[in-house]
Amino acid sequence: MTAPACVVGLGYVGLPLAAALVSAGQPVVGYDVDARRAEALNGGRSGIEDVSDAELGGLLAKGLRVTSVLEDVAEATTYVICVPTPLRDGMPDLTAVEGASRAVAEVLAAGDMVILESTTYPGTTEEVVLPLLIAGSGLTAEDFHLAYSPERIDPGNPTYGIKNTPKVVGGMTPSAAKAAVAFYEQVCDRVVTVHSPREAEMAKLLENTFRHVNIALVNEMAVFCRQLDIDLFDVIDAAATKPFGFMPFYPGPGVGGHCIPVDPSYLSWRVKKLGFSFRFVELAQEINDQMPTYTVSRLADLLNDAGIALSRSRVLCLGAAYKPGISDCRESPAVEVMHKLRHKGATVLYPDSFVPELRLETEILRSQELTPELLQLVDAVVLLTPHKDIDLETVTSHAKLVLDTRAAVTERSASVHRL
Ligand SMILES: NC(=O)c1ccc[n+]([C@@H]2O[C@H](COP(=O)([O-])OP(=O)(O)OC[C@H]3O[C@@H](n4cnc5c(N)ncnc54)[C@H](O)[C@@H]3O)[C@@H](O)[C@H]2O)c1
Known part of the structure; x- marks a missing residue:
């Protein structure tokens, strides 16, 4: 029997991933520090639009369980960390990533794989997660696989989901990358590897910074276009008819x-x-x-x-x-x-x-x-x-x-x- 995978953090990112894995036949146990969240999910209440209560019911019938008791996930051989990475006073707050890494370390066994999916600055997997996993498990870096794979989910997007959005993977070692690719190929049509976790971490930040900067560009234009009596939305739609070299942002x-x-x-x-x-x-x-x-x-x-x-x-x-x-x-x-x-x-x-x-x-x-x-x-x-x-x-x-x-x-x- 296939060993279960553990999704750590069952929110906007973790729950759809768990759903895709279960639907692909991969046994999944969810781990969430929030006991009320675990209880709601086990009771069939999703709380997330991308996974309906009916769909969650089907997943529970197929064996999905969510727990906030760490010992319950010890059987897992792959741990995917999908916990929040907010800002505190404008600075990265990695408390949840650290907490999740410490928790995984307690149940980590030789040969297991850990994948971080939370969005974070380049170097986090190697400089923050790896030392915590080693310290908490008593294993060495060579005993387990570690990779980073950014989540690109766009909640509410009816066209692009986990299956048809290529997944980027960066492993600490070539064998970690290979194992992570095999894991994601269960649910994604295309998995793209990069040199190391750093490139994968940076790829996600490039994508989102690109959006952020381009939205700012049109926002600044909107303010002076109003003074010039120009409808910028019209302008953007016109520019977007160019088949190359332009991408519309509104x-x-x-x-x-x-x-x-x-x-x-x-x-x-x-x-x-x-x-x-x-x-x-x-x-x-x-x-x-x-x-x-x-x-x-x-x-x-x-x-x-x-x-x-x-x-x-x-x-x-x-x-x-x-x-x-x-x-x-x-x-x-x-x-x-x-x-x-x-x-x-x-x-x-x-x-x-x-x-x-x-x-x-x-x-x-x-x-x-x-x-x-x-x-x-x-x-x-x-x-x-x-x-x-x-x-x-x-x-x-x-x-x-x-x-x-x-x-x-x-x-x-x-x-x-x-x-
Ligand atoms: N929401 C999105 O659209 C989106 C898209 C791409 C990437 N991301 C990234 O994915 C990560 C997760 O975001 P989200 O929107 O799913 O967050 P979320 O708040 O919806 O869900 C996170 C879950 O993790 C749980 N959690 C917190 N600390 C934990 C711990 N130490 N151990 C176990 N569980 C813990 C919380 O209880 C919660 O249920 C973030 O880094 C985010 O930037 C989010």
Whole structure:
């Protein structure tokens, strides 16, 4: 019988991976420090859009179990670490990666394999994870395989998932790389190897920094295009008809989620330790961080043109999640816009079918049903996260004023304004 693989950390990354492995016939045991998360998963409650409760039920029927008791995963021969890598005071916080490495070390046996998937700065696998595994297990580096493979999952993306998104793998040794490739080939159509974990760690940061910087480029353009009376969304769509040398990125109310606002800071922190500053990332951060403020000032101007003061207005913020199709509000620019509107004295209401409630400072806001009556009641609508279930026609036909930060409304009208 195939030995189980252990997925460590069953969140947005770990749970879909566990699901893909189980579906491919690989026995999986999940390990999560959060006992409530383990209990919810064992009870069939996924909490993640990419794995429905029904799908989770099927996985449990096929033998998936999640535990927060370390001894329960000792039978595993492969450990894949998918734990969070947030920032604390602008600096990498590797507490979870360290905790997970220490936990794996306690159950690691000779011949086992450990793969880190968490996004992190180059050198983490070798300089942080490897020493912890050696110290905690009493093994030597030659006794087990260690690799890094960045997770490229795009939650809510119906086109690209684990199977058809090539997987990058960097092993500490050629045999570690070979073992990791064989492991991922169970679930991925294509596995790409690089020289070592460092190149794999850096590849992920290049991808996300590329996005971060290009979003900042169009965000900065959006601000002056408004002054020039140019619709930048139109410009980008026109430029994107060029079949080579251009890739479209669109402006918006800011960048959100666990990755784009966070990952480039991991790289700039590492670069700073070399005595350099990573100017592109710093500039991109500065521009993207300004976008919620710009969105609010743009709305204030539009309300002013209608003879309404922002401080006395009722604003409907459409969508709270950081992007369409998911409930994740981490670093969501929509939430930041709501904060800023409230600080200016506006009354904020929000409909988001994915986010039933939202904490803004000490207050809990509840998602409203998007009805014609509600749209008529408010002074303005800010379209922040265009989930597919939002009926844009209802919005545009009943709202007095719409600020569409995502160019979701394609029909031009006097009451709809782009960022
Ligand atoms: N969410 C994404 O879209 C995405 C995409 C690509 C890469 N990543 C990266 O993947 C990593 C995981 O992100 P996520 O979004 O899945 O996080 P998440 O918060 O959704 O899930 C992480 C899980 O790990 C558990 N955990 C925390 N510390 C642990 C420990 N010491 N041992 C065991 N379990 C532990 C948590 O309880 C949680 O259930 C991060 O490095 C992130 O940057 C995320």
